[in-house]
Amino acid sequence: MLSFILTLQRLIKSLAEAFKDEETKALLGLTLALLASGTFFYTTVEKFSILDAFYFSFMTLTTVGYGDLAPSTAIGKLFSVFYVMLGLGIISLFVARIAKGYIDYSTRQTQLKKKVSNKNLNR
Numbered sequence: 001m002l003s004f005i006l007t008l009q010r011l012i013k014s015l016a017e018a019f020k021d022e023e024t025k026a027l028l029g030l031t032l033a034l035l036a037s038g039t040f041f042y043t044t045v046e047k048f049s050i051l052d053a054f055y056f057s058f059m060t061l062t063t064v065g066y067g068d069l070a071p072s073t074a075i076g077k078l079f080s081v082f083y084v085m086l087g088l089g090i091i092s093l094f095v096a097r098i099a100k101g102y103i104d105y106s107t108r109q110t111q112l113k114k115k116v117s118n119k120n121l122n123r
Helices: 002-018 022-044 050-061 074-122
Strands: none
Touching: 002 074, 022 050, 022 074, 050 074
């Protein structure tokens, strides 16, 4: 349980680190706009409920795709193809920025530990 809490703490701190960067904030905005546009499209064209449309948009962008929902119109299928191509790029960049924040945070923590350790050895 302690390991989980420490990992969660590192995750939160690395997310805070990642969101100091303007590019990460912009990618989050693009991701949310993409989810909103997919939700709107699938609600209006495919007649999904708002929850189903959001769920389908999220599952499509994350490439999970459970297969329980699918577009039934030709325009819905074409939109989905372009939605996935655009979404994969944006989601990948966003996840990479979060990973960079985690790596930066971990690197800084390691450097601080080495500095403290070397200070104690020099005494």
